[in-house]
Amino acid sequence: MGALKYTITVESDVPPKIFLGSEIGGATVVGMQQEKVELVSAADIAQRHGISVATVRRRLSVINQGTEGKFLYDPVKASQLLKDSTSKRGRKRAC
Template identity: 50%
Template sequence: MGALQEYLIVVESNKPPHVTIGQNIGGAVVKELKEVEVKLVSAAQLAKIYNLSVNTIRDKLVSINQGTAGKCLYNPQLAHNVLTTKNQRGRPRAN
């Protein structure tokens, strides 16, 4: 047999995949698992994704801002959680 070669497979998901070290996948054995650091995104990028204005994004995400006052940067996973939760006010409607 020849020399072993390394291959890299990138997976994007909301939850980590169910893969274990030593598992045989497609004729290859898993040797290492790493979680990649999350890259921060700007308010403009989030505004494009969620169809909101940049000012609305900055107002809603002021608590998780990781940039400066001029350059607002956010963790996309935390931003998704904050922007998609519904705030219910008052008592529920009686039908």
């Protein structure tokens, strides 16, 4: 009987530190490939980050790849922009 093939899917902002030929759980890594990232809607991004859909559309208007009625974004670029654009609200603390 030949070797069996198993597929493991990993989602991350950075590539995993797995190398060809490494052993993981008794198995040897023989191949890796990166899939093309599909575009996601503003509602998906809003749910993932805990903000409103209107906020997502406003902050990510520069990377909108959909039409005016369909707002679609690259999830990797969107998460980077939303992490960078966190703004403080309210009064500054008194020292």
